[in-house]
Amino acid sequence: MAGKEAQKQEAWQFSTWATANEMLEWFIAVGLAPALAPKARLEDKGAMTSHDISAAPITSTKRYRVNDTLVNARPLEPALYLVATPIGNLSDITLRALETLAGADVLACEDTRVTRVLLDRYGIENRPYAYHEYNADEAGARLLAALEAGKSVALVSDAGTPLVSDPGYRLGQLAIDAGHRVVPIPGASAPLAALVGSGLPNDAFLFAGFLPTKDKARRDRLNALAKIPATLIFFESPHRIADTLAAAAEELGEVRPASVCRELTKTFEEFRRAPLGELAKEFAERTVKGEIVLVIGPPAPDAAPDAADVDSLLTELSATMPTAKAATEAAKLTGLPRKELYQRLLELRGAA
Numbered sequence: 001m002a003g004k005e006a007q008k009q010e011a012w013q014f015s016t017w018a019t020a021n022e023m024l025e026w027f028i029a030v031g032l033a034p035a036l037a038p039k040a041r042l043e044d045k046g047a048m049t050s051h052d053i054s055a056a057p058i059t060s061t062k063r064y065r066v067n068d069t070l071v072n073a074r075p076l077e078p079a080l081y082l083v084a085t086p087i088g089n090l091s092d093i094t095l096r097a098l099e100t101l102a103g104a105d106v107l108a109c110e111d112t113r114v115t116r117v118l119l120d121r122y123g124i125e126n127r128p129y130a131y132h133e134y135n136a137d138e139a140g141a142r143l144l145a146a147l148e149a150g151k152s153v154a155l156v157s158d159a160g161t162p163l164v165s166d167p168g169y170r171l172g173q174l175a176i177d178a179g180h181r182v183v184p185i186p187g188a189s190a191p192l193a194a195l196v197g198s199g200l201p202n203d204a205f206l207f208a209g210f211l212p213t214k215d216k217a218r219r220d221r222l223n224a225l226a227k228i229p230a231t232l233i234f235f236e237s238p239h240r241i242a243d244t245l246a247a248a249a250e251e252l253g254e255v256r257p258a259s260v261c262r263e264l265t266k267t268f269e270e271f272r273r274a275p276l277g278e279l280a281k282e283f284a285e286r287t288v289k290g291e292i293v294l295v296i297g298p299p300a301p302d303a304a305p306d307a308a309d310v311d312s313l314l315t316e317l318s319a320t321m322p323t324a325k326a327a328t329e330a331a332k333l334t335g336l337p338r339k340e341l342y343q344r345l346l347e348l349r350g351a352a
Contacts (some may be wrong), residue, residue, distance in 0.1 A: 005116050011029070014282075017127055018309060020056070025060070026216050028039065028067065036307040038272060056132065059102065060106070061279055062103050062126070063100050063102055063123070063124075063125075064099065064101070064102040064122050064123055065122050065123030066095070066098070066122070071098075071099070073098075073099045073100075073102035073103030073105060074099065074152060074310070074313035075103060076100065076104055076105070076152035077152065077345075078147065078152055078180075078181070078182065079147075079152060079153075079154065079180065079181035079182065079183045080143075080147060080153050080155065080171070080172065080175045080180055080181070080182045081104060081153065081154040081155065081156050081161060081183045081185055082168065082172065082182065082183070082184050082185060082254055083097050083100050083101060083156045083160060083187070083188065084097060084156075084160065084161040084162070084185060084186055084187030084188050084342065085118060085156050085157065085158075085160065085187065085188065085193040086098065086118070086159065086162060086187075086264035086265065087159045087188045087189070087190045087193065087264055087265055087284070087291075088159070088264060088265035088269075089162045089265040089266065090117075090121050091189065091247050092099070092117060092187070092188045092227055092265055093118070093122070093188075094103045094185070094186075094187045095320075096185055097187055098122055099186050100126070101118075101119065101122075101124050101126060101154055101156070101183050102124045102126055102155050103144065104144045104152045104153060104154035105125060105151035105152045105153065106129065106151055106152070106153045107109075107127065107128045107129065107153075107154045107156070108128070108129050108130070108131040108139070108143055108144065108153060108154070108155045108156070108171075108231070109124045109128045109130065109131065109156045109157070109158070110130070110156075110157050110158045111130070111132070111158055112128045112129070112130050114158045114159075115128045115156060115158070117153070124325075125193070125309050126220060126321045128156075130308050131143065131168075133172065133279045134328070136170055136171070137193050139195075140171050140174060142289070143155075143171060144171075144175065144178060144180075145287075146176055147175060147178070147180045149334045154283075155168055155171060156260065158216055159188075159190070160188070160189055160190050161184075161188070166290075174323060178328065183225045187261065188265070190235070190264055190291070190293050191207045191347035193234075193264045194233060194261035194264060194267065194294075194295050195231065195233060195295055196205070197228040197259075197261060197264075197271055198231075198271065198273065199259065199260075199271075199273055199296040200231050200257060200259060200295055200296075200297040200298075201231050201297060201298055204229065204230040204231065205230050205232070205233060205235065206225070206228060206231070206232055207233045208221075208225060208229045208232055208233065208234050209234065209235060210234065210235045210236065211234055211236065211244055215247065216325065217249050218243075218244065219247050219250075219251050222247060222251040222252060223251055224250055226251060226252055227299060228298075228299075229275060229295055229299065230298050231295060231298055232296040232298075233293065233294070233296075234269060234293070234294045234295075234296075234297050235291075235292070235293060235294075236292045236293070236294050236344075237292065238262075238288045238289050238291075238292055240288075241260065241283055241288065241292050241294070242280070242283040242284050244279045244294065245258075245260070245276060245279050245280040245283050245284075245294075246284065248276050248280070248294075248296060248299075248342065249276040249277045249279075249280040252276060252296065252299070253276065253299075254275060254276055254277025254278075254280075255275045255276075255277065256275065256276050256296060256297060256299065256300075257273075257275055257297035258273075258274070258275065258276045258294065258295060258296045258297060259271055259272065259273045259294075259295045260283065260292060260294055261270040261277050261292065261293040261294070261295060262288060262291070262293075263291065264291070264292040266290070268290065276296065283329060304334060304336070305334050305336070310330070310334060310344070311343070312346060313329075313330055313333065313334070313343070314326060314330055314341065314345045314348060315348060317329050317330055318345055318348075318349070323342065323345055323346065323349070324342065327341040327342035327345055
């Protein structure tokens with residue numbers, strides 16, 4: 001089945017004859033149903049009756065392949081494992097992630113077709129089950145039941161780290177609320193890859209996900225983030241990047257440094273580093289494809305106030321409040337160190 005019908009079957013797990021068997025295999029895998037003797041699958045899309053539905057127990061070998069070597073996966077303790085996967089280059093996977101994917105009792109993912117490519121690359125026979133925004137309530141309940149039954153559950157997204165701009169955060173919250181152990185398996189991350197490749201300051205940064213699609217809401221969000229003293233990181237789609245850059249240049253300033261990071265770790269990886277104004281002009285005339293991370297440098301520090309203005313402010317404040325409090329208020333207003341302002345105020349009073 002291809003096209004829309006295939007997508008529909010992927011999103012709704014219980015619509016076809018194959019799904020009935022998958023459902024039973026799921027319950028067997030997580031220990032919520034006994035393994036049954038093999039019988040024929042359902043032959044049509046008829047009603048699911050107890051005497052028609054049966055399946056053999058899942059007996060996949062828990063191992064993975066590194067180059068030409070097969071490695072047995074060690075048993076995992078019961079927990080929810082949040083496993084980072086490559087964001088483009090399948091070689092960007094950790095050994096710990098491979099062992100977790102191979103050894104988990106239950107493996108959940110956004111799209112089984114995408115995850116199957118990664119599993120096949122490394123010889124992992126574990127069967128992935130779909131967990132995405134369309135079935136999060138139903139599939140999430142089954143995953144929590146597996147955790148309650150003492151099973152190990154691994155969760156992956158299509159690319160990168162689970163819970164970062166995907167529905168997995170809901171499962172993580174529910175698992176924590178239920179008292180289950182949650183274990184991160186770190187690895188590839190598009191925001192961090194973009195940040196370190198952008199050449200922009202990385203001592204303080206804020207990942208802000210996707211900006212709103214509507215122009216006014218997008219500009220309001222940019223204005224809310226404008227004065228944060230940190231590098232800003234956004235996900236963006238190729239057909240919206242030109243509009244986003246234009247809005248960012250107007251709201252944050254055309255000279256603010258930025259980097260458009262496209263197709264990270266893939267064959268056509270690209271970093272376009274320039275002030276926002278230049279990037280806005282460039283991408284207004286370009287049509288691009290692929291996944292994009294937009295990194296915008298922090299705002300420039302405000303220019304230091306004039307010394308005469310500072311003295312005038314200190315004199316005005318000290319006329320109505322004690323020296324220490326006047327220095328504190330002046331520090332808030334000017335951004336200058338309180339200690340320096342306090343010393344300057346003492347000098348002004350001594351000279352008076």
